[in-house]
Amino acid sequence: GPTEEEIKExxxxxYIAELLRRIDRSGTLDVTSGxxxxxxVYTEDDPVLQFNTEKxxxxxxxxxxxxxxxxxxxEYLRDALKGWGTNEDAIIHVIATRCNAQRQELKTCFKTAYGRDLVKDLKGDLSFNFETAVLALFVPPAEYDAWAIKEAIYGPGTDERALMEILxxxxxxxxxxxxxCYNDVASPNSQKAKGLIDKxxxxxxxxxFKRLLVSAAQGNRSHISEDKLKNAVEEIMSDGTPTGMFEVNFDKLCDIKRAKADAKNLFKAGEDRWGTDxxxxxxxxxxRDYYQLRATYNEYVKITQRDIENSVSRETSGDFERGLLSIVKNIKCRPRFFADELTSSMKGLGTKDNRLIRIITSRSEIDMVQIKKHFxxxxxxxxxxxxxxxxxxDYRKLLQAIVGKD
Structure with missing residues (x-):
């Protein structure tokens, strides 16, 4: 059999493979869940099963x-959409219990079985916010983000909030x-060059603000490589004895020299001069990557005795300020950022339904459990x-079914 060392390796x-998966999914090494x-498999009380048992x-x-x-x-959905009146509860049940990848299969299967477009059928039978939310949940995540960016830009006035929240x-x-997929979503019939999103x-x-967004839209922020992770993952010791379990040494993930230099440069660019660079x-x-920025913000406090958010607010204004603050909040705690956005979408007069739908849809399979805790x-x-x-x-029923009661 394998030696103890081989088992440990x-x-x-x-563990490292799992950490890399987390980075790709939520940008951090934290455990997050949707x-x-x-x-x-079908649970005993699933109405789809009961319907098929009878039929x-x-x-x-x-x-x-x-x-x-x-x-x-x-079959269950076709029945729900057929004839007079729509069985909304049936639609809510299927959407809220199946994940996005499964909803994609449903679209293909529906077309195969009935020669009909499931999304068009839904669109024909639903209306208002309920329709918007249902349709959003049937779009693959990247396409949905691309569509939301297109809407934010091509809609009446620019929705800067949406651009920040996604990019x-x-x-x-x-x-x-x-x-x-942005080109296909934003101008489906034209042969525009790639890079349309930047233009x-x-x-x-x-x-x-424009510079900040264009730079974010490159998807090229430095990321934590597998080698860097291997170097930072260490065996947990208990009273000097190795345990066979591993953890991340966060000091090894960051380049502290660089964090100090960056913090100094931010100080020089803002608080330490007339005007802001x-x-x-x-x-x-x-x-910089997530953990490098965290280290930089920590060093910044040591140099200036100010929190980076405080300096950003003093030194910048408008959308640029809001953009920088969004990044800081994300680096400090991404689920809390989204919890704050959800709160502001429902606070005060009128609900910003587009924002509410967008956040619940796009985080439902990533970190909604953590977002709810912060909320x-x-x-x-x-x-x-x-x-x-x-x-x-039904709009309320659907959103509640997706986020759950706790």
Whole structure:
């Protein structure tokens, strides 16, 4: 059998692979989880199963649960959309319990089984915010982000908030995926050169804010490589004895010399001069990886006795300030950033439904569990309860089904 060392190496390799997956998914090494996860087998109380039992005589065997089958879901959805009136609860049930990849399978299967377009059928039968949310949940994540960016730019007036919320929070692979499909989404029939997203941002935004977004849209922020991780992952010791378990030594992930130099340069670019050198802020905020920026912000406090957010607010203004602050909040704690955005989308007069739908849709499979915790801390009420008071009808039911009650 394998030696103890070989087993340890294997455990370490599995741990590193998991860390790399987290970085690609949520940009950090933290454990995050969505409220929507894949649906592997039908549970006994699933209405799809009950429907198919009545219609097709399916027998449910407790010892051998039935694997999820897009065709069964499609029969159920077709029935929900047929004839007079729509069975909205059926639609909400399927959407909120199946993940995005499964919803993509449903679209293909529906077309195969009925020669009909599921999304068009849904669109024909639903309306208003409920329709918007349902359709959003049927789009693959990168395409949905690309569509939201296009809407933010081509819609009436520019929605700077949406541009920041997407471009400044996505990981490199997520931004690359957005770039890959942006042309098709923004101008489907034209043969425009790749890089349309940069041109669109340049035409629609201005000044330092424009630079910040164009730089974020490259999806080229330095990232933590596998080698760097291998170097930083160490075996946990207990009273001097190795335990066979591993953890990350965060000091080894960062280059402290560089963090000190960057902090000094930020100080020189802002607090230490008359006027502000915005370019330095853009370069450092846009190029460094997550943990490097965390280290830089820590060093900054040591030099200036100020929090970086305080300096950014004193030295910059408008959308540029909001953009830099979005980056800082994301680096400090991404789920808290989204919890704050959700709060502001429902606070005050009228609900900003587009923002609410966008955040719940795009974070539902990434870190919604953590976002809800921060939301509860901020507001002393659950997100579910806020939605209860702030939205209504099937729209409310759908959003609540996605985020869950706790």
């Amino acid at each position: 294997r455990v370490k390799a599995i 409220t929507v996860v894949g649906y592997p 097709n005589g399916y027998e449910f065997n407790k010892d051998e649960p039935l694997k999820w089958d897009p065709e069964l879901d499609c 400044l929070t996505r990981t490199n692979p997520q931004i690359k995926a957005i770039r890959d 669109d941002i340049e035409n629609d935004c201005s000044g330092d 915005e370019e330095t802020f853009v370069r450092i905020f846009a190029c 509860l801390e901020n507001n002393k009420q659950t997100l579910w309860k806020w939605l209860q008071d702030d939205c209504s009808g």
